[in-house]
Amino acid sequence: MARRDPIYGLMAEFDSATALVEAARKTHQAGYKKIDAYSPFPIEGLAEEIGFHHDEVPLVVLIGGIVGGCTGYLMQYWMSAVDYPLNIGGKPPHSWPAFIVITFEMTILFAGISAVFGMLALNGLPMPYHPVFNVERFSSASKDRFFLIVFSSDKKYSSGETRSFLEGLAPRSISEVPS
Amino acid sequence: MAEEYKTAAEIDRAPVIEPGHTFGTITEKISAIVLTRPASNGWFIGFGLMFMLTMMMLFAIGYLFVKGIGIWGVTIPIGWGFAIVNFVWWIGIGHAGTLISAILLLLRQSWRNSINRFAEAMTLFAVASAGIFPAIHVGRPWLAYWLFPYPNTMRVWPQFRSPLMWDVFAVSTYATISALFWFTGLIPDFATLRDRTDKRWLKMIYGMLSMGWRGSARHWHRYETMYLLLAGLATPLVLSVHTVVSFDFAVGIVPGWHTTIFPPYFVAGAIYSGFAMVLMLAIPIRKIYGLEDFITERHLQNSAKVMLATGLIVAYGYGIEAFMGWYSGDRYDAFTLWNRLHGPYAFEYWLLLICNIFIPQLLWIRKLRTSPVALFLISGVILVGMWLERFVIVVMSLHRDFLTSSWGMYYPTRWDWMTYVGTIGMFLAAMFLFLRILPAISIFEMRTLLPEAEVKE
Numbered sequence: 001m002a003r004r005d006p007i008y009g010l011m012a013e014f015d016s017a018t019a020l021v022e023a024a025r026k027t028h029q030a031g032y033k034k035i036d037a038y039s040p041f042p043i044e045g046l047a048e049e050i051g052f053h054h055d056e057v058p059l060v061v062l063i064g065g066i067v068g069g070c071t072g073y074l075m076q077y078w079m080s081a082v083d084y085p086l087n088i089g090g091k092p093p094h095s096w097p098a099f100i101v102i103t104f105e106m107t108i109l110f111a112g113i114s115a116v117f118g119m120l121a122l123n124g125l126p127m128p129y130h131p132v133f134n135v136e137r138f139s140s141a142s143k144d145r146f147f148l149i150v151f152s153s154d155k156k157y158s159s160g161e162t163r164s165f166l167e168g169l170a171p172r173s174i175s176e177v178p179s
Numbered sequence: 180m181a182e183e184y185k186t187a188a189e190i191d192r193a194p195v196i197e198p199g200h201t202f203g204t205i206t207e208k209i210s211a212i213v214l215t216r217p218a219s220n221g222w223f224i225g226f227g228l229m230f231m232l233t234m235m236m237l238f239a240i241g242y243l244f245v246k247g248i249g250i251w252g253v254t255i256p257i258g259w260g261f262a263i264v265n266f267v268w269w270i271g272i273g274h275a276g277t278l279i280s281a282i283l284l285l286l287r288q289s290w291r292n293s294i295n296r297f298a299e300a301m302t303l304f305a306v307a308s309a310g311i312f313p314a315i316h317v318g319r320p321w322l323a324y325w326l327f328p329y330p331n332t333m334r335v336w337p338q339f340r341s342p343l344m345w346d347v348f349a350v351s352t353y354a355t356i357s358a359l360f361w362f363t364g365l366i367p368d369f370a371t372l373r374d375r376t377d378k379r380w381l382k383m384i385y386g387m388l389s390m391g392w393r394g395s396a397r398h399w400h401r402y403e404t405m406y407l408l409l410a411g412l413a414t415p416l417v418l419s420v421h422t423v424v425s426f427d428f429a430v431g432i433v434p435g436w437h438t439t440i441f442p443p444y445f446v447a448g449a450i451y452s453g454f455a456m457v458l459m460l461a462i463p464i465r466k467i468y469g470l471e472d473f474i475t476e477r478h479l480q481n482s483a484k485v486m487l488a489t490g491l492i493v494a495y496g497y498g499i500e501a502f503m504g505w506y507s508g509d510r511y512d513a514f515t516l517w518n519r520l521h522g523p524y525a526f527e528y529w530l531l532l533i534c535n536i537f538i539p540q541l542l543w544i545r546k547l548r549t550s551p552v553a554l555f556l557i558s559g560v561i562l563v564g565m566w567l568e569r570f571v572i573v574v575m576s577l578h579r580d581f582l583t584s585s586w587g588m589y590y591p592t593r594w595d596w597m598t599y600v601g602t603i604g605m606f607l608a609a610m611f612l613f614l615r616i617l618p619a620i621s622i623f624e625m626r627t628l629l630p631e632a633e634v635k636e
Contacts, residue, residue: 017631017634018635021634024396036395036396036397037395037396038393038394038395038396039394039396039399040202040367040371040394040623040626041202041399041623041624041626041632042399042400042623043396043399043634045634046396046399046400046634047396047397047400050396050397052397052400055400055401055404057401057404057405058404058408061405061408075328076339079328079336079337079339080336080339080340083334084334084335086335086338088338088340089340095340098339098340099339101345101348101349101419101423101426102339102344102345102348104419105345105348105352105416105419106352108352108356108412108413108415108419109352109355109356111408111412112352112355112360112412112413113355115408115409116363116405116409118405119363119401119402119405120390123395123398123402125390125391125392125398126390128386128387128390130393132393133393138393139374140374141374141393141394142206142367142370142371142375142392143202143203143206143371143375144201144203144206
């Protein structure tokens with residue numbers, strides 16, 4: 001395993017959502033690819049500015065829903081028509097209209113669970129420790145400050161040049177993130 | 180008093196947050212309730228009383244387990260008494276929370292952002308209160324798990340053609356999805372609390388709950404997709420839940436139950452009672468915790484309008500039931516109508532009409548729609564009315580059977596009342612705890628309402 005870089009990245013702090021989006025766009029256009037942006041609330045279009053285009057959550061939910069629906073219907077079919085058919089009120093063992101409700105509920109249940117756990121898994125959460133938490137000012141990322149980070153693993157990263165580039169974006173402060 | 184007068188249009192245009200707030204003040208104001216504000220004597224008294232009621236409920240349930248359901252007022256022909264009345268009432272109340280958090284999100288009603296968190300909490304506690312009743316009314320509650328399809332030595336499976344089975348799946352799915360929706364909504368706010376508190380043990384607890392949320396743009400993107408999809412899933416779900424509950428009745432051939440109007444009229448009634456409960460909780464909360472900046476007159480006014488609209492749907496349902504009693508030509512249906520108006524439970528029926536139809540018409544008056552006191556009282560009346568509606572449906576339909584020889588009466592016992600009042604205590608005790616340990620208003624969604632949250636190009 002390669003030796004870990006003692007520096008995880010360089011972090012710039014901004015005052016407003018507009019400043020962060022602009023800074024993210026400029027940094028991405030300058031050729032930095034391994035970057036991330038942090039904000040206290042979701043900002044529309046920010047993920048696209050840092051080069052994030054493929055959100056797999058809908059696919060996970062679709063698969064979850066299909067699996068749930070099939071599970072629901074096949075479970076009822078197998079239990080009522082195959083494993084132990086019971087004649088109740090003269091209804092056929094495979095009385096499909098009566099199976100629709102539970103099929104629907106199971107579709108929603110599986111899709112909803114895959115939405116939540118899919119989102120967490122794709123985001124790599126839970127992750128109690130992360131290097132960005134080493135920066136003291138970062139605690140306001142959950143309040144009223146906006147942060148942009150260039151990871152040291154980026155090809156273009158060099159501590160001096162990247163710092164002067166970030167300074168050109170007029171941030172409030174710049175901090176080195178120890179890993 | 181001229182400055183107090185606002186036209187409806189002014190209230191509609193009013194901002195959902197009072198001006199002068201920043202990201203920082205919103206964060207501080209909401210998180211301070213949890214982190215720094217000491218619990219008042221009023222809180223301890225309120226929570227203590229509600230906790231005692233919870234204990235009373237547990238005592239009543241404990242005695243039930245020892246003696247069996249003979250301690251309740253249920254007899255043949257009325258086999259469904261308070262347990263089902265209360266179950267339907269509580270489940271219905273829960274529906275407003277999902278409506279506010281999911282349906283209003285899809286409709287882009289951003290005013291919902293300040294009431295969705297505690298409305299979702301209300302949903303969860305209401306579903307928990309509801310869930311107690313079917314479990315304890317089965318006679319042998321220690322076998323309640325037989326409701327679920329699991330491989331067993333008897334080799335039989337549940338009867339999937341029965342609406343009662345559909346109900347098991349609908350309600351358990353609803354409880355699961357509501358809990359997930361509520362918890363994921365809290366994750367970014369847990370991160371805020373983690374970063375705001377100075378106590379190490381609190382930092383650890385909130386840190387664990389936040390799962391290490393750091394507000395990355397990629398995370399937010401997936402989060403928002405997930406939240407929107409979950410709202411899209413919860414919307415048909417919440418409509419299905421009360422529909423399925425109404426099937427419990429509508430599929431039976433009992434006069435007063437066997438009608439096709441039940442699903443829409445049950446759903447409307449659920450939202451009606453749910454908004455009444457939202458207002459009964461929101462009005463004191465905003466007053467006591469000084470949250471009038473966030474839960475404004477506009478929220479009260481909008482909730483009142485929802486109640487007025489759903490109340491009219493409910494009134495239409497009663498009208499159609501009465502009309503069909505006459506128009507169907509079925510003598511049993513006609514008798515059900517006559518019996519409601521003149522029978523032994525006529526008092527309950529007329530009280531129901533007064534509570535659910537006549538008094539809520541006061542909401543047409545704008546002044547009452549914006550008056551917290553009036554809204555609080557009208558909401559209380561509606562909650563009583565919606566409880567009476569379920570009483571009328573469950574008990575009045577059963578007590579007059581097709582044969583006069585099997586007619587009977589239902590008188591709730593003290594154990595019925597203790598269990599019912601006890602669940603109200605449990606519900607409110609949980610709300611008291613919720614207010615103190617979790618942010619009652621969604622902090623990150625409130626931030627998005629500020630004009631500064633918009634990116635200017």
